Every structure is written in structure tokens, then in C-alpha cells.
Amino acid sequence: MGRLRAKLSEWANTADQDARDLRTVYEAKDVVSIGEAADRELVRLRGTLRTVTLRPRGGVPALEAELFxxxxxxxxxxxxxxxxxxxxxxxxxxxxxxxxxxxGVRTLYNPRYELIP
Structure with missing residues (x-):
């Protein structure tokens, strides 16, 4: 019974499958994945915005988003x-x-960006 329950739980959990699907969709020439992108080097990334928030920094307005x-x-x-x-x-x-x-948070400030349909 334990194996069946574990397998059903695995099938019901779509987060892993969604992540695999996103990796496939965003593969392209000259594009690296966020997980493999090096800090302090020029990178081109693709992903989906999870959140977009207005969060002032040092008295200056700042639009902040999470890319996944x-x-x-x-x-x-x-x-x-x-x-x-x-x-x-x-x-x-x-x-x-x-x-x-x-x-402690990986951040990209004022990037060049392109909306993907």
C-alpha cells in the first residue's frame, strides 16, 4: 500500500512536471538557465514572471519581479x-x-528585456 500511495502522490504533484516543461519551453541559443547562470557575468535568461511588486528602495520607486x-x-x-x-x-x-x-538574493538590476508572446 505504501508504494501505491507514493506513486499516486508523485503523479498528483505537478510542480516537478511543470518545471521540466518550463525548461523545455525556454531552451534557446545563447540563453542559459537561471540555475546555471553565473553571477557578475553578462547573461541572457528566459522565464515566467511569478510576481510583480512596487517596492521603493532608498526613497526611489522600484518595480520588482520574480523570474522563474x-x-x-x-x-x-x-x-x-x-x-x-x-x-x-x-x-x-x-x-x-x-x-x-x-x-543573499540573486538580483538583476535594470535589465534589457523582451516580452515573449
Missing amino acids: DGTGMLTIVWLGRRHIAGISPGRSLQVQGRIGVHD
């Missing part, structure tokens, strides 16, 4: 912006820039 590609999560911050047309949760996005670590 199935291998990891990256925080993206656009300083001086309150809103960007097309940037919303669930949107697919390609970004380019250098990843830094701020307070």
Missing part, C-alpha cells in the same frame, strides 16, 4: 519605475544583464 524558468528563481528590479507596460505576473520574458547578489 524551472531551474531557479531570480529577482529583477527596475529602479525608478512604478509600472512597465506588459510586465505582469504570468508573462514570459527574456532578460539580459549581470546578476548580482543583494542581501
